[in-house]
Amino acid sequence: MSSFARVAVLISGGGTNLQAIIDRLAEGELPHVELALVASSRKNAGGLDRAERAGIKHVYIGKENFEQDLIKLLDEHEIDIIVLAGFLKILSSDFVSRYPDRIINVHPSLIPSFCGDGFYGLRVHEAALSYGVKVTGATVHFVNEVTDGGKIIAQRAxxxxxxxxxxxxxxxxxxxAEWKLLPAAVEKVAAEIVARRG
Known part of the structure; x- marks a missing residue:
């Protein structure tokens, strides 16, 4: 049996969280992770360039039939874990339910604060500052049918x-937080998948 879990990273932008995973892989810190695919919902996303430089298979998927095309790619590449890293498209309940405890997202706050519909990017940090919190952070969690509602894997303040x-x-x-938590969480989930295979 394979000692790796095959990972696909979904991006929409510059790919800094993707780069954190690429860097940790290069440093040998993710022994159970095989980064098999990067897919972008935006044609000119900088993360596609990062994937190319790292020699990782990368694709842009157009809006039409996005989820069907993505599912086909995930099946073709035998993907075990899907990582949402600055991915700005909302996935349907039907899509999410196909991959229970296999889709991971990083969110830039300590869930349950400043999360849910409409909280992404700078909006999260604007809300934290406006509320006057003294501590914020990031959360890596599994994705379910509720926006930012899945089981928490790791948090850092x-x-x-x-x-x-x-x-x-x-x-x-x-x-x-994000660049440390996300690669470690991907490795943790990958190791669990490999262990379950026996």
Whole structure:
């Protein structure tokens, strides 16, 4: 049996979380992970360039029949784990229910704070600053039919500092939490999948 879990990363933008996974892989920190596919919902996403530089199979999937085309690709590449890394498309309940405990998302807050419909990107950090919290962070969780409602895999707290703007806070949360948590969570889930295979 394979000692790897095959991973697909779904992106829509620059791919900084994808890069964190690529870097940890290169450093040998993800022994059960095989990064088999990067798929983007946007044609010019910077993450596709990152995948190309790393020698990873990468594709852009157009809006029409997006989920059907994605399912076909996932099947073709025998994907075990789907990672949403700055992926801005909402997946349907039908799609999500096909992959129970196999879709992972990283969210830039400590769920259940500042999450759910409409909370993504800078909006999360704007809300945290406007509320006046002193600590925020990131959460990696399984995806289910409820936006940001799946079981939590890992969390890491990040201090909010005087003078933070949403952009400054976003960068700190990425550097101190997202880029560390996500690769580690992918490895944890991959190791569990490999162990279950016996």
């Amino acid at each position: 990040v201090d909010v500092k005087d003078g933070d703007t949403p952009e400054i806070l976003q960068r700190r949360v990425m550097e101190e």
